[in-house]
Amino acid sequence: MSRLTHNHSDTAEATATMRAAESLLPEGRRLLVDPMARHFVRRPAYLVPARSAFAARLAVSLFDRWCPGLHGHVVLRARYADDAIRSTARAGVRQVVLLGAGFDTTAHRLPGAARFFEVDVPTTQQAKRDRLRATAGPTGSGRTPGGPHGSTIVDEAGGPTYVPCNFGVDDVGARLREHDFDPGAPALFLWLGVVPYLTPEALETTLAELRGVTARGSSLVLDYVEADALDRAAGHSGARRVERMVARRGEPLHSAFTPDTIAATLSRHGLTVNDDVGLGELAARYPTADGPRYRDGWNRVATAVAAG
Ligand SMILES: C[S@@+](CC[C@H](N)C(=O)[O-])C[C@H]1O[C@@H](n2cnc3c(N)ncnc32)[C@H](O)[C@@H]1O
Structure with missing residues (x-):
């Protein structure tokens, strides 16, 4: 039985910490501003870089050396997703589904x-x-402590619709329908930082269930670990470290792909990949004032569209 049956995801807290730390970097250097992320960080080891600008700078730079490619990917995929939401909203898409939302x-x-x-x-x-x-505090006023990175939190009434679902166990299509999702209208599905943790069987089942609620004009953005990065002899040092770390924390990696194998997997479920980028290209799309900050990665982000 998965650790997630009894405990919240530690990897979700880790990615929130990365977004919080990135938000504290100097303005011309940061890739993302996510002022709420720090509110989801509780683990003692994660608290300092999520709250102090000095510690954030140090932690990001040390982490980039210890585990190259992960921090950059996590913050850049969030930028990519924000752009996907804005561009699909301009095209009239009014439903966004965060699959494995964590503390997004x-x-x-x-x-x-x-x-x-x-x-x-x-x-x-x-x-x-x-x-x-x-x-939000006892009054539910939603006002959080101020400071340069203070933020206002929308209380539950104005927030998202929460859909509890364990991929590979529960039928995600049925769960979405039960929660007032309109399967006849197009949607943007974002599946970030989740696919690597699913077994190939759970991934196939979930994609098949999603197909039943995916209208024409919908799209799916997901990220995946590059298959050769996990090679025991010639893999990527960052990938191998993360593989060991998440396994120790009870959230082991179960799947990895090449651009061809992810495209083939998605096409079995009516989805056609129209964008697939590695960290270097993502960094080039979102350069900082002093140029692209990242080059060497082992995760990719792909967008696929549904014919309906
Ligand atoms: C690395 S976190 C990513 C969270 C968020 N998407 C982000 O980008 O920060 C992985 C998330 O996937 C969720 N997850 C893992 N396995 C799952 C499953 N079988 N069903 C539903 N959610 C799952 C975890 O609870 C966690 O929130």
């Missing part, structure tokens, strides 16, 4: 862009809602 704050950062559905296992989802409520 997009629904609060871009509240008017669409109706947001957050799908995750009940444990992680409950931890997120508890932290949101604690941050």
Whole structure:
């Protein structure tokens, strides 16, 4: 039985920490501003870089050396997703589904862009809602402590629709329908930082279930670990470290792909890849004032569109 049945996801807290630390970097250097991310960080080891600008600078630089390619990927995929939400909203898409949302704050950062559905296992989802409520305070006023990175948190009434679901166990299509998702209208599905943790069987089942609620004009953005990065002899040092670290924390990696194998997997479920980028290209799309910050990665982000 997965650790996530009993505990919230530690990897969700780790990625929130990376977004919080990135938000504290100097203006011309940071790739993302996610002022709410720090509210979801509780683990003692993660607290300091999520709250102090000095510690954030140090932690990002040390982490980039210890585990090259991960921090850059996590913050750049969030930029990529924000752009996908804005561009699909301009095209009239009004539903955004965060699959394995974790402590993602997009629904609060871009509240008017669409109706947001957050799908995750009940444990992680409950931890997120508890932290949101604690941050909003007893009055539920939603005002959080100020400072340069203070933020306003929307309380539950204005927030996303939470859809509890364990991929590979529960039927995600059925769960979405039960929560007022409109399968006849196009949607943007974001599946970030989740596919590597699913077994190939759970991934296939979930894609098949999603197909039943995917209208023409919908798209899916996901990220995946590059298959050769995990090679025991010639793999990527960052990938191999993360593989060991997440396994120790009870969230082992189960799948990795090449651009061809992910495209083939998605096409079995009616999805055609129209963009697939590695870290170097992502960094070139979102350069900082002093140029692209990252080159060497082992994750890719892909977008696929549904013919319907
Ligand atoms: C690395 S975190 C990524 C969270 C978020 N998408 C982000 O980018 O920060 C992985 C997330 O996937 C969720 N997850 C993992 N396995 C899952 C499953 N079988 N069903 C639903 N959610 C799952 C975890 O609870 C966690 O929130």
